[in-house]
Amino acid sequence: MKLKYSLICQSVLGAVIFAAGVAQAQDQAAPSAPAAPAQGQGGGGRGQGAGAAAAAGGGAAARPAAPYQESPTAYPNVGPNGCVGCPATAAAARGAGAAGGGGGGGRGAAAAAAGAVQGAAGAPVAAQAAPRVVGPQGNNQNPLPYDLLLQGAHVIDARNNVDKVTDVGIKDGKIAAVGDNLNAKDAIKAMDLKGYVVTPGFIDLHMHVYASPGERGSYAGDDSIWPDGFTFRAGVTTIVDAGSSGWRNFEDFKEHIIDRSQTRVLAMLNIVGAGMRGGRYEDNLADMNGEATGWMAQRYPGVIVGVKSAHFTGPEWQPYIEAVKAGNMANIPVMIDYGSNRIERPMAELVSKYLRPGDIYTHTYSGLRQEQDTQTLKASAGLLGGRAHGVYFDAGTGGGSFRFRVAVPLIKNGFKPDSLSTDLHITSMNSSTKDMLNVMSKFMAAGLTLQEVVADATWHPAQEIKQTQLGNFSVGSVADVAVLSEHKGKFGYEDMDNMKMMGDTRLVCELTIRNGRVIWDLNGISMDPWNQLQPSSPPNMASHWTAYRPRTPLPEQLTPTQK
Numbered sequence: 001m002k003l004k005y006s007l008i009c010q011s012v013l014g015a016v017i018f019a020a021g022v023a024q025a026q027d028q029a030a031p032s033a034p035a036a037p038a039q040g041q042g043g044g045g046r047g048q049g050a051g052a053a054a055a056a057g058g059g060a061a062a063r064p065a066a067p068y069q070e071s072p073t074a075y076p077n078v079g080p081n082g083c084v085g086c087p088a089t090a091a092a093a094r095g096a097g098a099a100g101g102g103g104g105g106g107r108g109a110a111a112a113a114a115g116a117v118q119g120a121a122g123a124p125v126a127a128q129a130a131p132r133v134v135g136p137q138g139n140n141q142n143p144l145p146y147d148l149l150l151q152g153a154h155v156i157d158a159r160n161n162v163d164k165v166t167d168v169g170i171k172d173g174k175i176a177a178v179g180d181n182l183n184a185k186d187a188i189k190a191m192d193l194k195g196y197v198v199t200p201g202f203i204d205l206h207m208h209v210y211a212s213p214g215e216r217g218s219y220a221g222d223d224s225i226w227p228d229g230f231t232f233r234a235g236v237t238t239i240v241d242a243g244s245s246g247w248r249n250f251e252d253f254k255e256h257i258i259d260r261s262q263t264r265v266l267a268m269l270n271i272v273g274a275g276m277r278g279g280r281y282e283d284n285l286a287d288m289n290g291e292a293t294g295w296m297a298q299r300y301p302g303v304i305v306g307v308k309s310a311h312f313t314g315p316e317w318q319p320y321i322e323a324v325k326a327g328n329m330a331n332i333p334v335m336i337d338y339g340s341n342r343i344e345r346p347m348a349e350l351v352s353k354y355l356r357p358g359d360i361y362t363h364t365y366s367g368l369r370q371e372q373d374t375q376t377l378k379a380s381a382g383l384l385g386g387r388a389h390g391v392y393f394d395a396g397t398g399g400g401s402f403r404f405r406v407a408v409p410l411i412k413n414g415f416k417p418d419s420l421s422t423d424l425h426i427t428s429m430n431s432s433t434k435d436m437l438n439v440m441s442k443f444m445a446a447g448l449t450l451q452e453v454v455a456d457a458t459w460h461p462a463q464e465i466k467q468t469q470l471g472n473f474s475v476g477s478v479a480d481v482a483v484l485s486e487h488k489g490k491f492g493y494e495d496m497d498n499m500k501m502m503g504d505t506r507l508v509c510e511l512t513i514r515n516g517r518v519i520w521d522l523n524g525i526s527m528d529p530w531n532q533l534q535p536s537s538p539p540n541m542a543s544h545w546t547a548y549r550p551r552t553p554l555p556e557q558l559t560p561t562q563k
């Protein structure tokens with residue numbers, strides 16, 4: 001396993017360096033779209049700008065309607081040149097909108113409204129995305145080596161083989177130092193974290209967070225959750241939306257969720273252009289277009305980090321062939337939720353023949369698709385073949401994708417996950433999955449060590465999505481950090497069959513740091529006692545290390561000169 005990771009790490013080094021730069025840029029501004037040649041927009045109403053044109057032209061936009069039409073091709077996004085059934089390119093569409101071109105009047109109010117949001121202002125989408133700042137801006141330079149110093153915690157960093165009590169220094173949103181006996185005087189704020197576990201912020205490879213469209217019964221809608229309420233409190237700083245949007249609606253997802261969340265939200269594009277909107281969309285082979293999907297992924301490197309196929313019930317291999325085609329175009333992995341168990345397309349063939357080394361099979365421990373040998377209860381030959389081929393196996397426990405009677409014997413016989421993830425959505429958030437830390441604690445009950453579950457939530461997923469600038473404490477890495485407490489006692493963990501397993505450990509997230517600033521603090525361990533006279537760090541320097549906003553002082557707290 002170690003060898004496999006390091007080999008892959010080396011083989012993608014070039015891509016990683018490139019992706020690191022892009023991902024860094026992502027935090028500052030949206031990546032700009034590559035220039036696209038102008039193309040006729042006669043039909044109108046299908047591109048973003050054309051939507052704006054329809055809005056400007058009156059009529060369609062004035063009529064409030066459901067955000068999306070009930071049609072697999074209703075989404076306003078534009079497609080690549082030469083793509084069969086795809087509309088014009090984004091630049092062409094915006095141009096058409098600004099010029100008032102496109103006489104078709106749009107394909108409905110929804111398309112027009114969405115177009116208006118992104119195109120009507122006349123400004124390129126990239127220019128609209130202002131740099132996002134967590135907490136107030138610091139006015140004062142910090143002359144010290146560190147803004148924030150985490151002292152004396154058990155630090156686990158799988159990337160750098162750190163697994164010991166030591167210190168972590170943070171400056172300007174980056175990891176500045178990891179080492180013993182760093183000096184508290186060298187930081188604006190030093191925190192004694194003896195007894196706690198400190199790890200890189202978690203990466204949840206599988207969530208559904210396209211909550212904005214307002215569509216009922218859809219993961220591109222009401223079945224998704226808003227990310228920030230479910231991430232920081234579980235130590236998660238990066239998530240991957242696993243296919244809630246496809247190439248047709250990705251830019252709407254980006255505009256409404258990715259660009260507005262404090263969590264770093266990355267995405268796998270659904271191979272279905274319309275995204276994860278329910279069976280009749282997700283089984284629609286006509287809307288599975290590898291070229292269009294790959295084209296959109298190429299427009300947002302470092303943001304679109306994979307391609308997803310999910311929930312397919314048919315006997316065809318086409319969804320997987322198209323997904324891999326898109327993955328090859330954009331040099332990104334595909335993640336497969338293998339849908340219905342069909343004898344026409346055995347899982348063993350998928351993971352050994354159709355998927356590439358580095359692709360990801362999720363829902364590994366459901367037992368629904370030939371993952372477990374029914375005689376020995378160990379990993380099936382198919383699963384072992386996939387691992388030998390270099391495919392990664394992800395947990396994705398979700399609402400109906402994890403059984404102890406599958407996971408426990410598989411893990412006991414050596415088939416451990418490559419990554420842990422939640423598949424969090426409106427159902428799994430309240431049922432057996434709950435959140436990332438519950439999944440990690442559950443896998444500890446099922447036989448993994450603390451070090452293994454941390455690696456499976458940090459460095460391993462970072463490698464799977466080729467974002468190796470994340471999930472580690474290398475000096476210079478973004479300072480996304482989770483501070484955990486390990487509660488000992490009797491804790492129950494559940495699976496999809498409403499069966500439970502008792503464990504002796506529950507991980508709790510005490511503190512989360514995003515971009516070098518405290519953004520979640522369960523028990524106020526970063527804060528001073530309320531009746532302490534002197535603050536432990538100068539209040540005017542607080543914006544260097546915390547996202548919490550300072551409040552107006554009471555009159556008696558002001559000095560005479562301030563009054």
Ligand SMILES: [Zn+2]
Nearest residue numbers: 206208242423
């Ligand atoms: Zn899912």
